[in-house]
Amino acid sequence: MASNIGICLIGTKFMGRAHSNAWSSVPNFFDLKTRPRMEIACGRNARETREFASRWDWARGSTSWKTAIRDRRVGLVDVATPNNLHADMSIAALEAGKHVACEKPLAGTLDDAREMARAARAAKKRKLRTFVWFNYRRCPAVALAHQLVKRGKLGRIRHVRAVYLQDWGKADTPLLWRFDADVAGSGAHGDLNAHIIDMARFITGDEIEEVTGAIEHTFIQKRAVPGGGGGAISGKGGARKQARATSTVDDCVLFLARFAGGAVASFEATRLATGNQNRNCIEINGDKGSIRFDFERMNELSWWDDTLESGLRGWSRIMCTNPGDHPWVEAYWPPAHLIGYEHGFISMSADICRVLAGQRPVVPIPDFEDAFRTQRVLEAAIMSARETRPVKLSEVR
Numbered sequence: 112m113a114s115n116i117g118i119c120l121i122g123t124k125f126m127g128r129a130h131s132n133a134w135s136s137v138p139n140f141f142d143l144k145t146r147p148r149m150e151i152a153c154g155r156n157a158r159e160t161r162e163f164a165s166r167w168d169w170a171r172g173s174t175s176w177k178t179a180i181r182d183r184r185v186g187l188v189d190v191a192t193p194n195n196l197h198a199d200m201s202i203a204a205l206e207a208g209k210h211v212a213c214e215k216p217l218a219g220t221l222d223d224a225r226e227m228a229r230a231a232r233a234a235k236k237r238k239l240r241t242f243v244w245f246n247y248r249r250c251p252a253v254a255l256a257h258q259l260v261k262r263g264k265l266g267r268i269r270h271v272r273a274v275y276l277q278d279w280g281k282a283d284t285p286l287l288w289r290f291d292a293d294v295a296g297s298g299a300h301g302d303l304n305a306h307i308i309d310m311a312r313f314i315t316g317d318e319i320e321e322v323t324g325a326i327e328h329t330f331i332q333k334r335a336v337p338g339g340g341g342g343a344i345s346g347k348g349g350a351r352k353q354a355r356a357t358s359t360v361d362d363c364v365l366f367l368a369r370f371a372g373g374a375v376a377s378f379e380a381t382r383l384a385t386g387n388q389n390r391n392c393i394e395i396n397g398d399k400g401s402i403r404f405d406f407e408r409m410n411e412l413s414w415w416d417d418t419l420e421s422g423l424r425g426w427s428r429i430m431c432t433n434p435g436d437h438p439w440v441e442a443y444w445p446p447a448h449l450i451g452y453e454h455g456f457i458s459m460s461a462d463i464c465r466v467l468a469g470q471r472p473v474v475p476i477p478d479f480e481d482a483f484r485t486q487r488v489l490e491a492a493i494m495s496a497r498e499t500r501p502v503k504l505s506e507v508r
């Protein structure tokens with residue numbers, strides 16, 4: 112007999128929509144022992160929240176997340192708000208005895224992230240679980256890369272080359288919360304480097320032990336103050352005020368790092384890589400083979416097998432859509448009937464439900480403790496850039 116768990120979502124825009132779609136779709140695709148029940152969606156504007164709840168099939172809307180998280184029908188709180196709110200909301204939910212699934216980065220600041228990891232450790236003793244929506248781990252191609260490394264197919268890893276390139280942050284993009292350090296913590300760094308640090312740690316199974324150098328740069332200092340509205344990530348279509356104000360975050364951060372296992376790595380995140388709209392890419396080179404992934408072709412993983420005889424070596428393009436061979440795919444469509452962005456969130460909510468039912472996730476799922484490790488790398492890179500020196504992760508606690 113399946114049981115169910117009541118979900119309370121906080122945040123109703125980009126991620127609020129992606130998570131709502133995941134919670135409502137997951138029981139259709141997956142056989143779950145614990146199924147989500149969409150109880151409460153929390154927003155700030157009463158009318159908009161009501162409309163959102165009705166459109167996405169939440170039982171009710173609320174403009175008070177503090178009351179909603181204590182509702183006895185709620186078992187898991189899903190935090191999909193700007194980064195400065197993650198700590199207050201997640202810690203309050205854990206203290207109210209609820210499991211928490213929080214968006215990435217874990218927090219805007221290392222201090223907040225540390226408090227969240229501490230609260231999660233304490234809550235674990237009360238059997239409460241935490242999850243962080245590093246959704247790219249749940250692309251079948253990325254999970255396959257993780258499995259190939261685990262099976263030794265790449266051999267000893269020497270290079271990790273990761274970039275996350277977007278181009279929506281041009282001069283005409285208004286000063287959204289993503290450009291306010293008090294709210295976001297950082298710019299492209301926490302937004303995009305967080306994803307590729309997590310992916311690199313996940314695929315290699317290794318930890319970064321030193322950031323050897325970094326650049327943090329803001330090209331566009333002043334932006335128009337938004338007047339509200341505008342649905343897209345870039346705030347396009349929203350009203351503008353005449354006023355302009357200062358962006359307090361980076362537009363790009365690049366850094367070099369060393370892994371404990373000996374691999375060297377480079378990371379680059381920017382919102383100003385003209386022509387690159389969502390190029391979340393990673394290449395890993397080992398002494399037996401290499402893999403390459405580009406989210407703009409998310410169903411594919413490129414693999415070079417260096418153990419083949421030399422005349423047969425070449426990049427093979429694996430279509431990661433084989434039910435039974437590739438993670439989660441059996442829940443969706445036949446081979447080469449492609450999946451998209453939303454499936455990462457659906458598969459993640461399936462794995463959250465599996466964990467809550469006492470089962471193992473298909474591949475490891477990051478909790479607050481794990482995401483805190485990623486946050487420490489983010490911090491080390493910023494220290495390295497600002498102090499122009501190498502920073503050992505042991506310095507960042």
Ligand SMILES: NC(=O)c1ccc[n+]([C@@H]2O[C@H](COP(=O)([O-])OP(=O)(O)OC[C@H]3O[C@@H](n4cnc5c(N)ncnc54)[C@H](O)[C@@H]3O)[C@@H](O)[C@H]2O)c1
Binds near residue numbers: 192
């Ligand atoms: N996993 C991913 O790939 C991914 C992608 C985009 C964003 N994110 C993360 O998701 C989080 C939200 O980003 P987004 O793009 O959805 O932002 P958004 O601006 O589209 O939505 C933020 C939501 O939070 C709500 N909110 C703000 N302050 C609030 C408060 N005090 N109380 C209740 N609700 C409040 C807003 O009303 C809005 O509904 C961020 O942490 C971001 O880094 C993750």
